[in-house]
Amino acid sequence: MHHHEKTAFLKFFITYFVSVALLILTAGFFYYVQIQNHLLKAEEFSLIEYARHIKLHLNMDEYQNNTFSHKFVEKAGKHIDIRNFTISDQSFMKYIPTKKPYFYLQISKKKSLFEKKLFELKIKIWTLQFLLLLIFAFISYKLARNALKPLQESIATLDKFAKDLIHDLNTPVTSIKLNMKLLEKKEEYRDNTPLQRVKKSIETISELHENLTILLQEETLQLEEVNLCKISQEILQTQEQLYLNILFIQECSNLSAKLNTHAIKQILQNIISNACKYNIKNGYVKIYTKKDTLYIQNSGLKIVDPEKIFERSYSSDKRSSGIGLDIVNRLAMAMHIEVKVESDEESNTFLLKFSS
Numbered sequence: 041m042h043h044h045e046k047t048a049f050l051k052f053f054i055t056y057f058v059s060v061a062l063l064i065l066t067a068g069f070f071y072y073v074q075i076q077n078h079l080l081k082a083e084e085f086s087l088i089e090y091a092r093h094i095k096l097h098l099n100m101d102e103y104q105n106n107t108f109s110h111k112f113v114e115k116a117g118k119h120i121d122i123r124n125f126t127i128s129d130q131s132f133m134k135y136i137p138t139k140k141p142y143f144y145l146q147i148s149k150k151k152s153l154f155e156k157k158l159f160e161l162k163i164k165i166w167t168l169q170f171l172l173l174l175i176f177a178f179i180s181y182k183l184a185r186n187a188l189k190p191l192q193e194s195i196a197t198l199d200k201f202a203k204d205l206i207h208d209l210n211t212p213v214t215s216i217k218l219n220m221k222l223l224e225k226k227e228e229y230r231d232n233t234p235l236q237r238v239k240k241s242i243e244t245i246s247e248l249h250e251n252l253t254i255l256l257q258e259e260t261l262q263l264e265e266v267n268l269c270k271i272s273q274e275i276l277q278t279q280e281q282l283y284l285n286i287l288f289i290q291e292c293s294n295l296s297a298k299l300n301t302h303a304i305k306q307i308l309q310n311i312i313s314n315a316c317k318y319n320i321k322n323g324y325v326k327i328y329t330k331k332d333t334l335y336i337q338n339s340g341l342k343i344v345d346p347e348k349i350f351e352r353s354y355s356s357d358k359r360s361s362g363i364g365l366d367i368v369n370r371l372a373m374a375m376h377i378e379v380k381v382e383s384d385e386e387s388n389t390f391l392l393k394f395s396s
Contacts (some may be wrong), residue, residue, distance in 0.1 A: 048191060049184050058179040061173055068169045075161055083132050083154055084125045087147045091136040094145065109148045129149075202396050212251055216242050248363065250306065263375070266299045268292070268308075268334055268394075272327050275305070275312050279325070283316045291328040297394035303371045310364040311336050311390050336390040343383040350379070 090108050093100055113135075126133040131151055135144040220239050268294035276288050315325045315338035323339035343349060350369040372379045378393040 044200075045188060045192060048332070049188050052187050053180050053184040056183060057177055060176045060180070064169055064172050068165045072165055076158065077272055079154060079157055080127075081327055083149065084134060087125075087132060087134040087149055088136070090149075091134075091145050095136075095138075107150050107153060111141055111146050112138070113146045114143055118142070120144060129239075131135065161231050200211070209249055212215040213242070217246065261392075263298045263300055265296055266301055267306070268295045268297065269329070271301075272308055272312070272334070272336075275308050276325070276327065279312055279316050283319070285322055286319055287322075287324040288315055289324060289326040289328075291326070292334070295329045295332070295334060295394075297332075299375050299377075299394075300315075303375060304317050307368050307371050307377070307392070308336075312366050314364060315388070315390075332394050334392040336392075337387055338389075339387055342385050343369055343381065343388055346383050349381060 090110070092098070093103065094110060111240070115135075120135045122136070124135050124136065129151075130202060132149045132154070134147050136147060138145055210349060220235075220242060223235060224239075232352055235258075269290075272292060279286075280288050312325065312327075315336060319325065319338050319340050326337045327333075328335050328337075335348055350365050371377075376395050378391075378395075380391040380393075382389045382391065
């Protein structure tokens with residue numbers, strides 16, 4: 041499953057499941073409150089029924105469980121509402137009027153049985169809600185998978201088209217580059233300005249071709265132990281031949297990580313290439329390490345929007361496609377590399393932190 045497919049799947053699953061979960065939990069809460077009120081009404085009625093047995097001298101065998109207690113109390117000059125019902129920490133209490141004015145029958149009942157019923161109710165509701173959440177989690181998963189199928193089919197079609205297109209571009213790009221090298225060998229074409237412009241455009245197309253080739257392998261990257269210092273040194277040697285007026289410095293100790301060789305090469309190639317392109321005259325590119333972090337620093341103007349440079353198609357230079365750093369970001373995410381940018385008036389530094 042591609043990264044964007046996972047994102048779409050999780051968004052659909054979380055949205056649907058959370059909505060249903062909130063509905064289930066809310067319904068469970070209101071059901072609990074309703075049953076609790078019903079049980080309280082039943083407790084009040086049991087007090088009234090107990091008082092009726094006392095007043096009518098009925099059989100009290102069913103009340104011989106020490107749960108109920110009663111006594112006659114005088115409330116001289118005080119009227120008590122017949123609807124009274126008091127709940128304390130330990131018991132329920134109700135005053136029942138008698139034939140004698142200001143004398144009431146005080147009925148008390150321990151809360152232990154009520155609390156047991158309430159606890160059983162909570163267990164029942166929690167169990168039911170948990171089972172419902174499991175069922176709807178499974179339903180959410182199935183619905184998210186089914187909703188994702190059209191997207192997966194479209195992506196598969198686009199991937200196939202892109203792979204075929206890149207494969208077909210490889211032959212003409214290679215052919216043009218070979219012919220350019222043949223023309224450069226001829227003295228009359230060596231300093232030809234239009235030819236140099238064509239060469240620069242071919243290099244841009246070739247770089248874009250390499251980026252897209254690696255990008256299409258983003259979700260199937262095979263990881264292995266890679267020596268980052270060795271790879272960065274190879275890239276610097278290539279750039280030294282292209283940028284003769286730039287000083288290249290490498291202070292890289294033994295830094296290795298589990299990565300895809302082609303993908304990390306493309307990441308470093310894109311960053312170092314940009315460091316050279318947007319450098320100043322007689323500037324420098326420096327690569328060094330600290331613990332598990334690789335630093336790529338170059339002299340140059342301050343980056344205006346360092347937080348935006350990894351966005352797709354963003355570029356401060358109209359000649360650039362803006363895809364290079366977007367690919368850096370996507371490949372870094374695929375290999376769990378943390379990429380940061382620090383910029384000031386004198387230099388720009390890319391930090392690549394590798395997980396151990």
